[in-house]
Amino acid sequence: MFARRIVVVGTGYVGLTTGACLASLGHRVVCSDVNATKIEQLNSGEVGIHEPGLAELVQEGIAAGRLKFAVGSADAVAEAEVVFLCVPTPMGSGGAADLAAVESVVREVREVLPRGCVLVTKSTVPVGTAARLSELVGRPDVAAVSNPEFLREGSAVRDFLNPDRIVVGSDTQDAAERVAALYARLGAPTVLTDAASAEMVKYAANCFLATKLSYVNAIAELCERLGADIADVTEGMGYDRRIGQSFLQPGPGWGGSCLPKDTAALLQVAEAVSFDFPMLRATISANSHQRMRMVAKVREACGGSLDGVRLGVLGLTFKAGTDDLRDSPALEVARLLAEEGADLIAYDPGLRGDEPGLPASLTLVDDPYLAAKESAALVVLTEWQEFRALDWGRVAGVLTGPVVVDTRNHLDPDVLRRAGLSWRGVGRTP
Numbered sequence: 002m003f004a005r006r007i008v009v010v011g012t013g014y015v016g017l018t019t020g021a022c023l024a025s026l027g028h029r030v031v032c033s034d035v036n037a038t039k040i041e042q043l044n045s046g047e048v049g050i051h052e053p054g055l056a057e058l059v060q061e062g063i064a065a066g067r068l069k070f071a072v073g074s075a076d077a078v079a080e081a082e083v084v085f086l087c088v089p090t091p092m093g094s095g096g097a098a099d100l101a102a103v104e105s106v107v108r109e110v111r112e113v114l115p116r117g118c119v120l121v122t123k124s125t126v127p128v129g130t131a132a133r134l135s136e137l138v139g140r141p142d143v144a145a146v147s148n149p150e151f152l153r154e155g156s157a158v159r160d161f162l163n164p165d166r167i168v169v170g171s172d173t174q175d176a177a178e179r180v181a182a183l184y185a186r187l188g189a190p191t192v193l194t195d196a197a198s199a200e201m202v203k204y205a206a207n208c209f210l211a212t213k214l215s216y217v218n219a220i221a222e223l224c225e226r227l228g229a230d231i232a233d234v235t236e237g238m239g240y241d242r243r244i245g246q247s248f249l250q251p252g253p254g255w256g257g258s259c260l261p262k263d264t265a266a267l268l269q270v271a272e273a274v275s276f277d278f279p280m281l282r283a284t285i286s287a288n289s290h291q292r293m294r295m296v297a298k299v300r301e302a303c304g305g306s307l308d309g310v311r312l313g314v315l316g317l318t319f320k321a322g323t324d325d326l327r328d329s330p331a332l333e334v335a336r337l338l339a340e341e342g343a344d345l346i347a348y349d350p351g352l353r354g355d356e357p358g359l360p361a362s363l364t365l366v367d368d369p370y371l372a373a374k375e376s377a378a379l380v381v382l383t384e385w386q387e388f389r390a391l392d393w394g395r396v397a398g399v400l401t402g403p404v405v406v407d408t409r410n411h412l413d414p415d416v417l418r419r420a421g422l423s424w425r426g427v428g429r430t431p
């Protein structure tokens with residue numbers, strides 16, 4: 002394999018994972034960021050992001066001399082063959098992706114990019130962005146390529162090194178092939194296409210995943226009304242290879258920094274070209290409905306009102322294995338419970354100490370049994386593995402009521418029953 006000189010702009014979880022993993026494949030990588038303190042920490046091998054295996058990979062890359070960090074992009078790109086843009090594209094006005102950070106980097110580097118350099122977008126960007134960046138660069142020798150990432154938080158390193166596929170799109174075929182070659186060692190199926198199609202793959206995939214989950218959550222509600230069991234129903238569906246067993250777990254709704262942003266952005270893009278997309282609108286509104294439905298379950302478990310009721314909460318992050326509260330359905334359900342007057346005592350293994358943005362009537366504790374203590378009910382909102390291993394007899398001893406509302410169907414109802422607790426899940430009757 003031919004080692005390339007690569008610069009990755011942005012050291013968030015996508016950028017840092019991309020940089021460290023490309024270095025582990027043998028490339029020479031410089032990761033740049035505007036935050037000097039972060040770069041100083043990274044240079045000494047300190048990784049502030051909670052991502053399994055990432056710190057080790059960063060340290061290995063530094064020790065091997067293949068991974069370096071730099072403040073600002075202009076100097077870093079001076080010798081680059083490929084520049085990856087991994088800066089944030091948050092939800093802007095009306096749901097559209099805000100490209101200010103991407104464009105500002107391009108303006109900063111466009112005159113100093115070496116001849117023949119390839120500019121790659123990894124951030125999720127609207128269809129047409131590569132073409133727009135090409136214009137912004139204004140140099141025929143610099144090609145723009147879209148190479149979307151499909152990393153999940155909490156398993157980003159594993160996903161990068163064992164990808165289901167690599168997607169690379171450019172209107173300059175040769176540039177797309179050069180970017181695809183960076184991943185040759187991974188031996189993954191590779192889709193080489195035009196820039197717009199590569200950009201579309203990312204939105205189409207994330208919106209499909211969101212739709213799959215909204216569908217499962219709706220089927221779960223129907224199961225409750227018809228006396229069916231969602232666990233058996235999804236197992237039976239999943240053996241169909243066209244459906245697959247994964248991404249079929251009902252819950253309090255989907256969230257995180259990607260699916261809500263990407264569904265809103267694709268809807269906005271569709272509206273901009275006068276395309277009515279009722280299916281995607283339904284996917285999004287079903288997700289809001291799901292949160293309200295979880296609140297109704299808790300209210301009902303507490304006898305019809307939450308006013309002044311003390312509730313124990315297990316899990317606030319948007320999924321297990323992260324410390325990320327962005328667009329967390331768990332946090333949103335907690336907020337709605339607080340709005341109805343509940344006092345919340347919450348425990349989350351990923352959160353420590355003061356977290357900004359929590360409801361005023363929520364107290365974060367560092368012990369699950371403290372969350373349960375003197376609470377009228379316990380509400381499981383995130384599927385941390387350790388919750389399954391709690392001493393449920395001890396939990397039953399400190400709760401004032403017998404109900405556990407498990408919005409993730411994460412616990413074993415039999416274990417809870419034996420502890421004298423009443424389990425209420427989603428889409429199944431115990």
Ligand code: UGA
Nearest residue numbers: 150151152153154248249250252254255256257259319320
């Ligand atoms: C998601 C996609 O899965 C990645 O492929 C994509 O690269 C990434 O967005 C991105 O665009 O960067 P991520 O946001 O890390 O990854 O989270 P997921 O693991 O997909 O979970 C999303 C939400 O769906 C979470 O709230 C999770 O709890 C929920 N979920 C997931 C369920 O409720 N049930 C399931 O069966 C699976």
